[in-house]
Amino acid sequence: MQNVSVSRGHAAPVELAEHSLRWRVQEIDYAGIDHDQVRDDENLFYLLVGASFIETGSDTYTRNLVAHYAGYPEVAEWLAHHWEPEELQHGAALKRYVQTVWPAFDWEPAYASFFEEYGRLCQVEELQPDRRLEMVARCVVETGTTAYYQTLGELAREPVLRDLLERIRTDEVQHYKHFLGYFRQLHGEHPVSRASIARVLYARLQELRDSDSDVALRHVWAFRGRMFPEGACDFDEISKRMYRLVSTRLPADQAIRMLLKPMSLPHHLERIVQKPLSKLALRVMGP
Numbered sequence: 001m002q003n004v005s006v007s008r009g010h011a012a013p014v015e016l017a018e019h020s021l022r023w024r025v026q027e028i029d030y031a032g033i034d035h036d037q038v039r040d041d042e043n044l045f046y047l048l049v050g051a052s053f054i055e056t057g058s059d060t061y062t063r064n065l066v067a068h069y070a071g072y073p074e075v076a077e078w079l080a081h082h083w084e085p086e087e088l089q090h091g092a093a094l095k096r097y098v099q100t101v102w103p104a105f106d107w108e109p110a111y112a113s114f115f116e117e118y119g120r121l122c123q124v125e126e127l128q129p130d131r132r133l134e135m136v137a138r139c140v141v142e143t144g145t146t147a148y149y150q151t152l153g154e155l156a157r158e159p160v161l162r163d164l165l166e167r168i169r170t171d172e173v174q175h176y177k178h179f180l181g182y183f184r185q186l187h188g189e190h191p192v193s194r195a196s197i198a199r200v201l202y203a204r205l206q207e208l209r210d211s212d213s214d215v216a217l218r219h220v221w222a223f224r225g226r227m228f229p230e231g232a233c234d235f236d237e238i239s240k241r242m243y244r245l246v247s248t249r250l251p252a253d254q255a256i257r258m259l260l261k262p263m264s265l266p267h268h269l270e271r272i273v274q275k276p277l278s279k280l281a282l283r284v285m286g287p
Contacts, residue, residue: 020082022174023167025093029160030100037158038101042231044161046242047152049098049105050216053114056091059084060122068127068134075182083175090168097164102227110223118215132192133200135183136262140204142176143258151249180261187262197262205259217242 038044062084069075099107128134149169156162221235232238256274265273 021085021089022171023089025089025096028093028096028164030096033097033100033160034158035101038156038161042228043242043245044152044156045098045102045105045228046217046220046238047155047246048094048161049102049107049110049220050213051148051152052091052094052098052107053111053118053216053219054091054212055087055094056111057115057118057122058087058091060119062087064122064124064127065134065138067124069131072131078178083178086171086175090171093164093168097161104225104227106223106225110219113223114216114219117219118212121212121215128200130192130196132183132186132190133196135179135186136197136200137204138179139176139183139262140201140259142172142179143255146172146176146258147250147255148246150251150254151246154249155245176258183262194263194265201259201262214239 062079066076066079069079095107098105128137146169149165149172153162153165153169156165217239218235221238232241253274257270260270260274263270
């Protein structure tokens with residue numbers, strides 16, 4: 001993101017601004033879905049439903065971040081007027097796709113069960129006290145979601161789904177750029193050490209494996225009903241399968257390039273560390 005201005009002050013009340021959206025759910029051709037290419041794909045079912053849960057619950061996380069950056073009105077305004085509406089739209093679009101392809105899945109009670117647990121995890125206390133380092137943590141999360149949706153797009157054969165996933169992936173890339181821009185502005189005013197940045201990068205990367213997606217997957221499994229009777233026999237099997245499926249296809253090199261941006265390493269050093277860090281990322285995210 002270019003020319004980011006982050007000033008201290010009092011945050012004004014914020015409301016959702018749908019006009020900020022780059023695209024609309026109504027633009028997705030749900031009527032044109034080729035059901036034969038996706039209805040029997042157990043893997044995509046779990047991955048898409050889980051993603052729809054997490055994205056739909058993003059307003060809770062946004063409120064925490066808005067409060068955390070209340071002293072930085074430009075950041076709070078972007079979070080509430082741009083980031084939150086786009087994340088919620090991701091959830092709505094994925095939910096509609098799931099309900100269109102798998103109408104037998106009772107999405108609402110499954111999501112309610114998920115959110116009862118997930119909501120307890122979304123606490124302000126979980127954020128980095130240092131606002132600069134929380135922006136670094138946000139960069140890690142957006143790197144992970146960008147890689148996740150790119151991976152899902154490569155797994156998907158159905159054209160409408162591929163279009164939807166590419167729209168979401170593009171949004172996530174833009175979110176990453178915004179968080180990186182805000183970090184650089186805050187860091188430029190009051191620098192933080194590379195060692196501190198590296199610790200947050202590594203800690204947040206480790207948390208990705210056992211955080212939101214694991215909670216979502218357990219609730220999808222619990223409410224699957226009679227779907228895929230010939231599929232996974234227990235949750236441990238489906239959990240390992242999902243992590244193996246995603247981790248072995250993650251665009252690790254691209255993700256590491258994104259993760260290293262907050263470090264502002266010299267170009268030659270960045271090239272040296274990129275390959276070993278890619279291997280480390282795959283081990284952390286692997287099954």
